[in-house]
Amino acid sequence: MQKEVIKISSQDNFQKRYPGILAEKEIQDFWENEKIYKFTPDKGPIYSVDTPPPTVSGKLHIGHIFSFAQAEMLVRFRRMQGYNVYFPIGFDDNGLATERLAENELGIKPTDFERHEFSQKCTELAIKYEDKFKDLLRSMGFSYDFDLLYTTISEEVCKVSQISFLELAKNSQAYLKESPVLWCTFCKTSVAQAELDSKEVDSKFYYVAFKVDNEILEVATTRPELLCGVVCIFVSPDDQRYKKFIGKKAKVPLYNFEVPIMTDSGVDKEKGTGVVMCATFGDSTDVQWYNEKRLPYKNVITAHGKINEDVEFIGSLFVKEARKKISSLLKEKGLILKVEDIVHSVSIHERCDREIEIINSKQWFIDVLSKKDELIKAADNVNWYPEPMKKRYISWVKNLKWDWCISRQRYSGVPFPVWYCKKCFKPHFASEEELPKDPVKSPFSGPCRNCGCGEFTPEKSVMDTWATSSLTPQVNLSKLRSICGHSDKNIKNIKDLESDKFFSEFIPMGMRTHAHDIIRTWSFYTIVKSLYHLKKAPWKDLMICGFVLAKKGKKISKSKSNANFDPVLLIQEYTADALRYWAAGSRLGNDTFFDVESMKDTRRFITKLWNCSKFVISHLEDFEFSGKPDKMRLVDCWIMDKINKTIVKVSEFLEAFEVGLARRVIDDFFWKDFCDNYIEVVKERLYQPDIHGEDGKKSAQYASYYCLINILKMYAIFTPHLTEYIHMKGRLERFTKSPSIHMLTWEKNLKKDIDFDESIILFGKELEDFVSKVRKYKSERNMSMKAPLDSAVIECSREFKSYFEESEKDLIACLQLKKITYEFK
RNA sequence: GGGAGUGUAGCUCAGUCGGCAGAGCACUUGCCUUACAAGCAAGCGGUCACAGGUUCGAUCCCUGUUGCUCCCACCA
Secondary structure, eight states: OOOOOOOOOTTOOOOSSOOTHHHHHHHHHHHHHHTTTOOOGGGSSEEEEEOOOOBOSSOOOHHHHHHHHHHHHHHHHHHHTTOEEEOOOEEBOOSHHHHHHHHHHHOOOGGGSOHHHHHHHHHHHHHHHHHHHHHHHHHTTOOOOGGGOEETTSHHHHHHHHHHHHHHHHTTSEEEEEEEEEEETTTTEEOOGGGEEEEEEEEEEEEEEEEETTEEEEEEESOGGGGGGEEEEEEOTTOGGGGGGTTSEEEOTTTOOEEEEEEOTTOOTTSTTSEEEEETTSSHHHHHHHHHTTOOOOOOBOTTSBBOTTSTTTTTOBHHHHHHHHHHHHHHTTOEEEEEEEEEEEEEETTTOOBEEEEEEEEEEEOOGGGHHHHHHHGGGSEEESTTHHHHHHHHHHTOOSOEEOEESOSSSOBOOEEEETTTOOEEEOOGGGOSOOTTTSOOOSOOTTTOOOOEEEOOOEEOHHHHHTTHHHHHHHHHHHHTTOOSTTOOSGGGGGGSHHHHHHSSEEEEEEEGGGIIIIIHHHHHHHHHHTSSOSEEEEEEEOOEEOTTSOBOOSSGGGGGGOHHHHHHHHOHHHHHHHHTTSOTTOOEEOOGGGHHHHHHHHHHHHHHHHHHHHTOTTOOOSSOOSSOOHHHHHHHHHHHHHHHHHHHHHHTTOHHHHHHHHHHIIIIIIIIIIIHHHHHHHHOHHHHOHHHHHHHHHHHHHHHHHHHHHHHTTOHHHHHHHHHHTTTHHHHOOSOGGGSOOOOOOOTTTSOOHHHHHHHHHHHHHHHHHHHHHHHTTOOTTOOEEEEEEEEOGGGHHHHHHHHHHHHHHHTEEEEEEEEO
């Protein structure tokens, strides 16, 4: 038999069930209308947050939601500590990812347009997606101030990015150089080391016969198509087998030109035949040798991934066709001694998964290799949460092999404000006043400062998108200045900001947050830029979140196979608060799984908090919140001390960015101590003041209100809609004097071991044990919890007897006892 | 090959700065109890990866082994 709906009070605003998604919509509108999260510069000390601008490449997935949610909880915590939180959002809408989106969605090719036309189409498309992103972020209850929004393709951001470039170029920290670069022949652009992935591929080891005088020197290679580009042969210096060849010349098969045989300790005697051919360029070792040994350069592979047309046998063929052709030619001539099937890993471009080549090309670089030590030291100026993530950064920096190539032969991106003299090729830069500048659209005026020539070609490359997003602290600073009415006109150098009054307050920013996959890009590049420009750390704290993995241990990507993880649908089905509560379920930095089953837990929580609040609030009708009553019952003192202790513990975890551990502590208190024990024990005192006295009711009202409001405040960072809805519908504004739960501050000055009476917390423990013992007795006998018992024995410490006596009436009522007797432990 | 994390109940994960091993889910049993059956109470369930060492005592500290995950290197 189901119970009838119980009427709580005449003014009851509480539906039987929390209305979920409807409530969330109502609350989001309320926040927006009341501008609850609006940033106002002069409201107090600023706590600024550098949030990751998501790449506009289609959809936001559950992984974004997971890490964004964890970070946002921290932001809410800071806000409720009284900080004036600067919490912006940006979108990264320039770069290859957005180009790909435009190509796929609009069915267009960049080569069919002028650069700025194609770029324009990308931007228009990006705006469409950004609106969707915004809707989703809003519907998650993320408390950004959308007025602080920036996009990386915008003029203001372009300007910051170009200023950075000019300044680095001026200081020779950015330089133009023709040299071997990592090159994607599919995307037809240079890329940086950070954009490489690797992949295991099936391949073949060809054992090829080189001739030295009249002897055969066997060389194993996976890339016989590069024979025409061989510039040297290397053997290990202590390899006895080949001692006699050192210093001689080897004749390259098919092509019959001669190359020197040299030694290098990097050669692995065990691998292949222990003889390596060095071509320009098969891999990064070739580049290293080319640089170290000053080897000649032979142009084999073109930007389009074909063999140079002048090459005999394989000219104009794609690399893989060329490989086939060369290997069959070698076979025909009996120059292949053996072919071995192998699996080896190759570098691929993260955007297209195609194999990377190394070609000679003129590009802009930012020097990082010569500053490795400083960059490693710079890691110490930031607090890494969790700490071990710092090691990933350090190992990345240690292993860097390439300066940061920042020019991309692409379309959508920040242009380089540079023109080159047609005659002497000297680069000429735009002046800071005219930024942002697209040199393709506006010609350079004035003669060449080197040769006097009047003709120039614009730099057609655009910048790596990270060259811009590495400046988000500066972008945010610039935004702050502009909303404060300070123009950026006088800012010619990023360094000029140093004298700015906002600079010292804003930089380093309070915290940066992102998932661990972009340590080598976003963290690293931002640290590079701030080391060069600002000479200080970009942020104080760096919070690094984990990933959401699909069940198989696979990364969830944007691919369709993971459509059941679509956040929009999940919010519809389970509410944003449910997703948020789930997101707070794991430790910082740890990867997690998403399983719809886990949504059951969160639904259970939401119902519980709703019902608990309903109960407490229904007993506050005649409650006046005017300080602590004189006579507080001990049980009430206990629960208040217990929640104070909980607040301290939760704050400690949040200070360490551990939202998951923090939530667990609140859950324990809320569910066990407060709901299952405290409320049950004081219930009758609230219902029956005629039996238990008006002061007993007042004491219970005070304690239960105090706990409820603090429970709501703590949960407000996790489930902001639910807690706000309770605050609103429960008319808690009567007591809090605040329109929103999110404008309240957490209890302050609760310091560990100062504000609590430890003995009363021990008493509470014994009280809980006693309640549990009686319940167990009834449960074991299949009795109803309501069934009366003639007597029960409290086994307690002697010192707590008087405490228990004071609480006897509560216990008798709660447990339906007739008599209580005591025994001492 | 180098490094980091991790291995605790069927599942997901806490925890112990060395002292009887914890939660939620799942499962079993019972219970309508003036908030909540989307609930409550109780129960079942563990060689704390393995092997040594330190210790009165080790799941925790140390050494080694091993499984898994990730980062980096490996690309001839």
